[in-house]
Amino acid sequence: METYTLIVLLLAATLRVATPLLLAALAGMFSERSGVIDLGLEGKMLGAAFAAAAVSAVTGSAWAGLAAGVLTSVALALLIGFACITHRGNQVVAAMAVNIMVAGLGPSLALAWFHLGGQTPQLDAPGQRFVEIVWPWAERARETPFPGLLYAELLSGHSLVVYLAAALVPAGAWVLYRTRFGLRLRAVGENPAAVDTAGISVNGLRYQAVLISGMLCGVAGTYLSTAASSGFVRDMTAGKGYLALAALIFGKWRPYPTLGACLLFAFTDALATRLQGVALPLVGVIPVQFILALPYVLTVLLLAGFVGKAVAPKAIGVPYAKEQ
Amino acid sequence: MSAPGRLPRWADLGLLPIVSLLAALAASAAIIAIVGESPWVALRLMAAGAFGSQEAAGYTLYYATNFIFTGLAVAVAFHAGLFNIGCEGQAYVGGLGVGLVCLGLDHHWPFWAILPVAMCAAAGFGAAWAFIPAWLQARRGSHIVITTIMFNFIASALMTYLLVEVLIKPGQQSPETREFASAACLPSLSALLGRLGLNVSASPLNLAFLFALAAAAFVWVFIWHTRWGYELRTVGQNPSAAVYAGISPPRMMLIAMLLSGALAGGLGLNEVMGVQHRLLLDFPGGAGFVGIAVALMGRNHPVGIFLAAVLFGALYQGGSQLSFDLPRINRDMVVVIQGLVILACGALENLFRTPLAALFARWRHPGEGE
């Protein structure tokens, strides 16, 4: 295969890897813009991945799986909300607790219900997964490298969730910058007291934000277990939630830059897979671990102000309490 | 009243963690019931599995050793107002230091000479891995929670690379180093006690347990009875007051995180030098995260941390027993309980604190109505 085809395939893989990252990062954007640190992305995704795979396996319907995934993730989001918003608990601690709990709960329930050593059954019956949608004439187009192959690989051939994630970026930007809800959301993450004295419920807004985050994480988790793979396995998010958070920070809590960061991180991931054991001219074999660590290193550098500066919402991480 | 109520000191330190723990255990029991096993049977099995024999108790304390180290690490950072989620990575890298010393010296030096070098390596490597996030927080203002998480992943990538590509024993498939010679292995506690004429059954419990206890005592003295501990707590409670008092917050943050990383590195002594006798993938096994639960439950006090570490040791040891005896439960159940304990003791503290405080207020001022 010549270089051109390789690059197109690499880009197509990037889109697939970027999808759960993007969904989770947008989820985090809503939560963090409201002032609630969203370290729980990992746990919410993992919980949704398990619930979606389990329900899809039992009912035979990927859509039922999606519903279960979203519900589970929303329930976890509300649990974090209950601890951090209602009871003003430490947001980092609450999220870590949920991440750890879910990491154990998925395999525990899977073992009890399916007796497969902590996995869910393979989803191979029709309708149990979100399959790739092949656009019209994609197979024919593949024969002409340009632009046919681009059409067949990049536009066509992804599952519904990939297109949904792409559409959510402009939608999210519109909600954040052009609606009443977006204005209030941005305000509550900067100065909750101003929102409170303006007669709007701070807690109400923050609950709405974590709810949206829960829904989006639910979709992301569902994608992992019923579209990107066929079933739930232990720790299948493998840090994607934290990576999404890194992408959100890298995107400075704004929708389009976050999209860019997700694509960049996904590209390094796809590249690492491609480059495994491949000797490159001049540099030789690049250890795949180095490429995989790149997004984390980049985020650290960004946070340290070595590449640009990320300014977080001012009230982030601070529970809101009225003064006496 | 908007602020959560105030409790008497003994209730704050003793009663509240117990109430929170009971709530977490009740939730765990519910999950065990959902899974289809009897929580009561599970509890009995766990207790027996954790303390039922000398060997079981040895295993429990061996796990507890790891958790004391990481719990202390989290607590020291907490006192300086820092949330160190990176203990997992610091322990991992600390273990690397131990492993390198052992691999390099085990055929040349005697045990008593290797031990101090290995201890320094454990502390030094762990501290070094904590230093970078600490420096970035202190000097560049990057959020330490995020950077330490990133450093966990970076540590994991680094260790995988080293074990797969560099340190792997030649001619072997699994990414592990060769086994250390006996000069680089910590004696087990049963061997030590055997020398004193006491007969105890063999378990992974080793000399590192005593080091962990010594570390706990050191942290107690350091935090509450030295001027550096006073400065560290001042920075954690009110950085502006620290500056006013002539204490440099960035400097104390660095010191706290170096100490925290060094303590986390102690885990490497227990795992690498005490039990595995080689370097292998993922030997911290999540103990860095258990440290968060242990510190929260132990109220960041060494005594509390010791008790909480033993409890979690019992959960880990009892939990593995559970997975043998009950077909519907695996070791992941312990992780669930761990998560619930962090939730109840750390994040939902006010849920229990407020009603408890109200109860105390009523008890103290009887008859004073609302």
Next chain:
Amino acid sequence: MSAVRTDPPAASASPVRDTPPALELRGIDKRFGPVHANRGVSFAIARGTVHGIVGENGAGKSTLMNIVYGFHRADAGEVWVHGRRVDLLRPHDAIAAGIGMVHQHFMLVDNFTVLENVVLGVEGGRRLADGLARARAELERIARDYGLAVPLDAVVEHLPVGLQQRVEILKALYRRAEILILDEPTAVLTPQETDQLFRMLARLREQGKTVILVTHKLREIMAVTDRVTVLRQGAVVHETATRETSERTLAEKMVGRAVSLQVEKTPARPGGVLLAVQDLEVRDRFGVTRVRRASFELRAGEILGIAGVAGNGQSELLEALAGILTPSRGEIVFKGAALVRGGLGPRARRRLGLAHVPEDRLRMGTVAAFSAQANAILGYHDQPAYNRGGLLRGTAIQAGCARKMRDYDVRPPDPGLRLSAFSGGNQQKLVLAREIDCDPQVLLVGQPTRGVDIGAVEFIHRRLVRLRDAGKALLLVSVELDEILGLADRILVMFNGEIVGEVASADATEGKLGLMMAGVKEESV
């Protein structure tokens, strides 16, 4: 409560009008745990008047206003607005009832524009664009009617405080507030800005709005209000028409006994120069120059007052002298040592005999979660009296704290008690005790009586004068003109980071200082 409206005009009743009062409080009661913040507060405010509410810190003024604004919920009592009983469960209800509030700390989103800040909460539809367009037209009309011009598209954090306050007033008017509460509105304003604000309030009154002015500055009460209510320890102790009372009467009612507003002291006998400041320039952490080329000398046996409206560089000057901020140029010489060039920090300066009572004791001077005894060594914890080889000497620390508590009448005298359990006055006395205890040559004092009850104020003032009489040098920064006038022997006035003039205390009047505080240079006064 019906008596209030049927009685003929008396000191304790509201004026009889045909219309019901704009706001009437009946038996408002509120507790925060052990603190009884409001005790059966009842009074009425007539429509179209400016009503003052005065009281000491902790008298319950802010709590009361927060209840009226629906921010806190009263345990008992009723609020009537324009003759109708209203349930104020949240700010939303107060806004709906036509109540607006300008908080002491502005409730603005810094990185939003003025327009976005004003519409927040009343956006007029789910989509922003339509609502913003309508709001713009409406705001331009309000700005014309009330003379409240503000650039609508400016980002709030780039506006001066006077304009930010105007945005807050606009917010209330845009929400069609009929009753406007202002909580300590002049704390951050120059005298000139204050005058502007008061003219604005007069215009609001002409338009039939009701204004409630919450303050502890009696001069302002006398200047702009029609009636005044005095609160003490959560209860109404006095209510009167403003023209029938005096500052002295109000002060006595606030405190509950006759007070000496004057500090008794003999003329100063200044000695040699102890502290010399040369050409000092200080920038804050954003790089903004806050102190410009300040030069002055401080002599033994005198109190040098620094007057100025808050935010004109006094805080930064004080912190630079204490070693907390590093000056960008200039020098501070103390006992022959060049503090800036020598790189001497707060610790080294303390050792040399330069002590510092910071402006904000809770933010900087103490650690609220520590015990009193741990607070009593803050900054001195490294001295041999309190630690040996790094190990803290518990017994010595406790004994030292007990002694300080005795000497400075800190109550309760329990070294083990958490600092947050002490009242503001007792916390301040503990800080003062700590800083004076080590026998400093120079004492830097910032806002020594902020948030302190009047009893403790007298105590603190006497101690400061006694220290002066013992031959020490004191530098006093205060935004309370009365305090400066009462204590200082010499007064420097700061405006916009510059020392604009020096006045001997004998020649100082409020009018003269006020002009200088507004930036009018000494020569032209």
